[in-house]
Amino acid sequence: MAVLLSGCAAQVANVNVPGIERSVPVRISDLRPEKEKQSEIFSLLVTSDAYGTYRVPDTAVAPPATRLFQHRAFEKLGDGAAPLDIKIHHLVVYRNLQSELRRGALGAAFGGAIGAVVAGQIKAEPSGVVTSSVDAKAFNALAAMEFKRALYTEQENPGRGSVHIVYIETEIQGKRAFTRTIVPIKPGDGEKSPLVSALDTSMAFHLTQY
Secondary structure, three states, X not given: OHHHXXXXXXXXXXXXXXXXXXXXXXXXXXXXXXXXXXXXXXXXXXOOOOOOEEEXXXXXXXXXXXXXXXXXXXXXXXXXXXXXXXXXXXXEEEEEOHHHHHHHHHHHHHOXXXXXXXXXXXXXXXXXXXXXXXXXXXXXXXHHHHHHHHOOOOOOOOOEOOEEEEEEEEEEOOEEEEEEEEEEOOOOOXXXXXXXXXXXXXXXXXXXXX
């Protein structure tokens, strides 16, 4: 349990982006709600529906996600004569560790062989990447119960493994798109951290909308 919780502590994933200076001329406006930039643990109570869900802060990655998006957009869309103009309405990362943390908590609570049996009933195998478009009204309707944005359906994540869920809403050259990407948290992805993998995957999908 302590090991899993330590993974939620403040850690900075540094990203090496060759040639990032080339995207400086891209105009970018960060219009996100202030709380989307900040860390939050939605509940520490095991019996809560919000247990094991978190909002990941901007400071968890360097350079920050908005700067990474600025550069990825430049790489994909920046060949035109007019400079890119990007408005970021939402770019927020949630982390869902519910199954893993509940498995650890139940095992510790019951202890011994019984604890192992109880914990064994909770699967925590990473499923695949899931991408979709987002209905802005439905997203905004969850503002008062924000943890629900960090949840997934059984169809999306049948193994109930730990995931990052990334929401991105942008307006680029007058066109607006809103996407949601679920990326499994898998150890051993080479030099790239799970958070960086989630950002790269979600940004790549989002930019296919343009």
